Amino acid sequence: MTDPIIRIEGVSKSFGNFEVLKDLSFTVAPGEKLALIGPSGSGKTTILRILMTLEEINGGGIFVDDEPLWHMPKNGALVKADEAHLHKMRAKIGMVFQLFNLFPHKTVLENVTLAPMLTKGTPKAEANALAMDLLAMVGMADKASQKPAELSGGQKQRVAIARALALRPKIMLFDEVTSALDPELVEEVLNVLRKLADETDMTMLLVTHEMNFAHDFSDRVLFFDGGRIVESGPPDQIFTNPQEERTQTFLRKIVAAGQRI
Amino acid sequence: MEQWYGYIGLILDGAVVTAKITVLGCALALVAAFTAGLGRISRFWQLRWLATAYIEFFRGTSIFVQLFWAYFVLPLLGVPLSPLQAGVLALGLNVGAYGAEVVRGAILSVPREQYEGCKALNFTRIQELRHVILPQAFVLMLPTFGNNAIELLKGTAVVSLISLSDMTFQAQVVRAQTGSTAVPFLTILFLYFAYSTVISNSIKALERRLSRGLDVTKG
Numbered sequence: 028m029t030d031p032i033i034r035i036e037g038v039s040k041s042f043g044n045f046e047v048l049k050d051l052s053f054t055v056a057p058g059e060k061l062a063l064i065g066p067s068g069s070g071k072t073t074i075l076r077i078l079m080t081l082e083e084i085n086g087g088g089i090f091v092d093d094e095p096l097w098h099m100p101k102n103g104a105l106v107k108a109d110e111a112h113l114h115k116m117r118a119k120i121g122m123v124f125q126l127f128n129l130f131p132h133k134t135v136l137e138n139v140t141l142a143p144m145l146t147k148g149t150p151k152a153e154a155n156a157l158a159m160d161l162l163a164m165v166g167m168a169d170k171a172s173q174k175p176a177e178l179s180g181g182q183k184q185r186v187a188i189a190r191a192l193a194l195r196p197k198i199m200l201f202d203e204v205t206s207a208l209d210p211e212l213v214e215e216v217l218n219v220l221r222k223l224a225d226e227t228d229m230t231m232l233l234v235t236h237e238m239n240f241a242h243d244f245s246d247r248v249l250f251f252d253g254g255r256i257v258e259s260g261p262p263d264q265i266f267t268n269p270q271e272e273r274t275q276t277f278l279r280k281i282v283a284a285g286q287r288i
Numbered sequence: 289m290e291q292w293y294g295y296i297g298l299i300l301d302g303a304v305v306t307a308k309i310t311v312l313g314c315a316l317a318l319v320a321a322f323t324a325g326l327g328r329i330s331r332f333w334q335l336r337w338l339a340t341a342y343i344e345f346f347r348g349t350s351i352f353v354q355l356f357w358a359y360f361v362l363p364l365l366g367v368p369l370s371p372l373q374a375g376v377l378a379l380g381l382n383v384g385a386y387g388a389e390v391v392r393g394a395i396l397s398v399p400r401e402q403y404e405g406c407k408a409l410n411f412t413r414i415q416e417l418r419h420v421i422l423p424q425a426f427v428l429m430l431p432t433f434g435n436n437a438i439e440l441l442k443g444t445a446v447v448s449l450i451s452l453s454d455m456t457f458q459a460q461v462v463r464a465q466t467g468s469t470a471v472p473f474l475t476i477l478f479l480y481f482a483y484s485t486v487i488s489n490s491i492k493a494l495e496r497r498l499s500r501g502l503d504v505t506k507g
């Protein structure tokens with residue numbers, strides 16, 4: 028088996044006295060499509076935010092590409108990472124947010140070109156060409172000169188995906204990217220994710236409440252509850268034959284709420 | 289009647305001086321506001337401390353005292369200033385101290401999602417500020433900046449105290465020479481009002497232009 032691209036080793040995370048992640052460990056293989064599911068408050072978003080360096084860890088360690096994420100080697104020991112180290116590590120990782128986080132004062136095209144131009148020094152013409160390719164891929168090329176406020180939620184989210192892809196990260200994090208959308212707009216965003224999963228070898232971590240999509244999309248599913256992994260396995264096993272009581276209860280509730288699995 | 293032309297001419301000369309102090313003062317205030325406003329949210333405590341000291345000092349003391357300092361005390365310390373320089377310095381720094389809090393408040397009110405978007409795209413803090421945060425925050429600052437500019441305009445009247453011949457100073461000259469209070473002071477009343485109307489309309493136009501197609505609350 029190839030070396031994992033992400034290793035999470037005994038990570039703990041608290042907000043105040045409230046321990047959100049408890050001694051959490053798992054690995055992700057290069058190119059793997061991983062779905063993270065579980066009840067609200069189980070810590071799924073927190074894991075993605077820690078990987079994007081938006082949230083610090085309180086204990087344990089994370090390795091991305093065999094390099095420590097939140098630590099760096101210094102005089103033979105691992106010390107807390109400084110801004111320069113985090114900057115280097117962030118280049119490997121991209122994230123798409125529930126609320127899009129597009130830049131409202133920039134056009135769609137500028138939203139996508141800004142990061143390559145600023146962080147990689149990509150010349151403008153080249154950044155534009157790359158951005159137009161990505162916008163075409165997400166079906167947004169014809170809106171390149173619009174501002175985000177003129178777009179629907181589904182369109183905004185597709186632009187946000189193109190924007191994150193423009194930096195060509197090895198790892199992409201998706202945090203409930205369809206849950207702020209009207210139901211009729213969900214599918215257009217999921218189609219883009221399907222395409223990415225099929226056509227790229229990017230490692231993808233996806234937090235979602237769309238069980239049907241998690242089933243199709245992922246190579247492996249992690250079921251979280253209370254900051255721990257309760258059960259993990261291939262989607263067929265988790266969704267059709269879950270072993271743990273808590274997984275069964277969770278999935279029963281989802282089905283009762285009207286979702287197909 | 290003839291003589292009034294001369295007197296109106298005097299007041300218009302003063303109006304030019306007032307316009308000059310206002311424009312230069314606003315320019316200095318803008319620079320001071322951004323410098324101190326950014327200093328207030330710096331990661332370095334030394335910068336935060338300096339910015340806070342400046343803001344508190346200039347907001348906590350009177351513009352009269354600041355003006356007299358600039359004009360009468362600085363020369364004793366080896367920094368002689370012309371009345372115009374002293375007036376611009378005192379007014380600019382005074383209004384800049386209020387503006388700094390506006391800059392800080394506007395930057396902090398840009399939603400957290402925008403900062404996180406920048407981090408996920410691996411911007412440095414400077415890039416984040418320059419390309420994403422400030423352009424959005426600036427639109428939020430404009431209305432209060434407009435009020436500050438009008439405060440500065442009204443404040444220019446105090447420079448007559450250091451014998452700078454602004455509008456108010458010239459109105460007093462005319463009053464002394466003609467014995468009429470109503471005519472010169474009605475004239476400058478009108479002129480001050482015209483100036484402040486120009487300021488507030490320009491700010492509104494700028495605000496409309498910069499916020500076109502922009503909905504700051506939603507990405």
Ligand SMILES: Nc1ncnc2c1ncn2[C@@H]1O[C@H](COP(=O)(O)OP(=O)(O)OP(=O)(O)O)[C@@H](O)[C@H]1O
Pocket residue numbers: 042047065066067068069070071072073074
């Ligand atoms: N910044 C914060 N400060 C305090 N508590 C927080 C913070 N962020 C998250 N939490 C808490 O940590 C717990 C886990 O949050 P997290 O967002 O990771 O859950 P989640 O699994 O993504 O849930 P959901 O499905 O509702 O999005 C929750 O109880 C939440 O209230």
Ligand SMILES: [Mg+2]
Pocket residue numbers: 071072073203234
């Ligand atoms: Mg969440």
